[in-house]
Amino acid sequence: MINLPGFFSGEGPEKPEPEKEKTDEAAGERKLMMQLQEGLLLDYAQRFEKFRKQRQALHLHLSRLQPQNQREPLLRAAAAAFEQLILDNRAQVFTLFRGDIIVVFASKNRDEVEAALIRVRFRFTDDPLLDETGNGHDPFATWYVLANDYPAFLRLAQQAYAEQEDRRRADIEREHAPELRNQRHGPKRRLQPLSPGTLGKLEDALSRTDPSNLIRHQSISAIVGRSHPQHMFSEVFVSISDLRDIFVPDVDIVSDAWLFQHLTETLDRRVLALVVAGHDRSLSGGFSVNLNVRTVLSEDFLNFDDGIAGSLRGTIVLEIQLFDILANVGAFLFARDFARERGYRICVDGITSETLPLVDRVKIGADLVKLMWAPDLANARDDEDHPISTALARCGRKRVVLARVDNEEQIRIGQDLGLLMFQGRGVERLIQGGAMR
């Protein structure tokens, strides 16, 4: 678990010695993957090799169900069928990102696992997948008797791990949604501008879709010197470019700033609901979500708050745009005091080198400030009197995240400005294993 307050008050991770770098890098990568179910599964599979004789496993291919049966509540209900076995410590259950469930248990508990499987099957009886059991092969459930099938099971775990790794890599390649935010002038392609009518249709379509495959994570990491990034928390957001490609490929969805804001507010509320559903366990190490002040004050947020364990709130960061704060300062102060009372942390999002000098972090009462990378930041290097340097000092350099960094050079410039926390494709690349040169 990442301890944010500890980080903020401390001096940051120590600079590792050069010979340690390689090991740290592998350890960092492993640590990240180990927060995910796939990492846990592989680790578990490798470790129980010597006890395999008394064990069996069940793989439920929920990802093969019809899309309407892959909705979040149904998948959660499927996992819940094994809950008692988990509570009694008689089984280990892994929920993979693609929706599949893997149950590992001692052979003597086989009957109970079969009983649970019957309950799960019952929920999906309307799905054609469950009819295809003719030739002795069951496409919905695969059993592994590990005394004989251990190699096949290990391959399954390795494959799941590799898939999750690929997904993470793909996340990084994709555009980061906030890059489209605040962008008033659309892409060069000849696209139709977004009209309110199209926006309405798009939002209707989204309300009938499970958006979980549009959800992306990006790591906010501490990088000191040339050390490997230390993951702190993940920003959870919806990939706007994927959303456009899937739903409205001919529309420039950022053509109007206000209609785009409407869309992002709708998406942010969906993210809240998805996150609290807890499907994505990779978020257990802390995460941030984008919110409007109005959303923090809404029922949606209160529902989210109800669903989050109190102990986790300190690891959750609410990212709020500066213009939203200034649009109604009174409402923001109310929302902020409420959120802080509940234990959440506040980050002022969308700060540029132009708005940075206007941000009084203490006045706003934020824990973090997210500054967007721009080339002019380089001008403030070695110049303590530069307005950007003064503004960074006023904010507190340890509280600034430099976001949208694409490469090491930009991270280096951020470090020269005294910054410690970074986010962006450049960081993801380093996490993937590239070392800082």
Add this chain to the structure above:
Amino acid sequence: MQSEFVTPESLLLDTAERLGRVRAGRIALRIHLSRLSQTHRDPAYVRIAARMFDGLIAGYRCQVFALSNGDIVATGKDMPFGDVDAVVYKLRTLFDSDPLVHHDPYGPEDGFCTWHDLETDYDAFLAATRNDAATAGASAWHPRGQRPQNHAVTPQDMERIVGGLTDTTVRPFITAQAAVTITPIGESTLSFQEIFVSVADLAKRLAPGSDLSGNRWLFQYFCEMLDTRLLAGIQNLTLYGRELPANLNLNVSTVLGHGFIDFARRFPDARFCIEFQTIDIFADLSAFAKACDLLHASGHRALIDGLTPLGLWMLADANLPVDSFKLMWSPDVGAGHHGAADRDPSTAIRALGPERIILARCDSYTAIEWGLRQGIKTFQGHFVDATLIGRIELKARPQDAGERP
């Protein structure tokens, strides 16, 4: 008479009557959210305020009633004073920017929170709950003047509403309001006129029964679409038979696009002041800076509109390229209690320079008096219209509507 429906008030009264038999160790407290100023009377705030009692509910089976007038009443047995007080303290923090919270806190004049020790004070508590039950519904909030029956606008509605925006539909709703400057010897002179579309009236025509401003983003979009119609609809800059400098409410995108430049060409001698909204300015500050450069280069000016004391406080040290700031008067502004000392609008006004402040929505003499004490010279609002000048609408002066070069 017993109400047919179960209301929070009737539930509270039921509870209060039952408590008459078991008063020992019981307290009740009422948080008077109904006495907050208009800006804090928001159902969302009440919802959150009620959540502050969660700990007492879980720990001491405290009962909480959110009344229809916004007040929250909580009662429980053997609740440690420190725990209850902590909740009241949290609530005070939440509503810190409301003057009510700062009026004699914990003293006999405290209007925010009332405590009843039911062992000794039961009758007063019962009387209050009877009064609640009798008046329930009558005092229900209409937050921020919105009528609850108005339905929220959807994007599809907005498509239709914007489709109905033409020069002809908008023109009758273009109106002007003057502002005055009060000199040190107490004389007032016309300072400028603000030409704007009366959106509330236009909304009644275009979208009857809809709450057009309820959805912030769609409303901003609507305002953006309205700019062209406003500019097309302005035929002259005459008010009270004489030409006055004009203030226009526009979006940054309109000033950066061709809309404003083309309009300004129609009035080559006029100097305009453009009033921008904070949300529009900070949605893209560099675009705003460009818009200000453009305006200043052609001799026009820029102003930040719609500021509350807190907005002013946030922007007090921000070195923005604008000429003036419009502070919206409300009784809160002059109330003198704004939480932390630096949140007092007087501090921000001094920092920004009182000569750059326009006090708008002045609806009473108190407003003018307060403004003059701060060194503010320019005033706008119904009180100014009624006493210092008189308000006329452009549409009421068809003789002025002739085309001008």
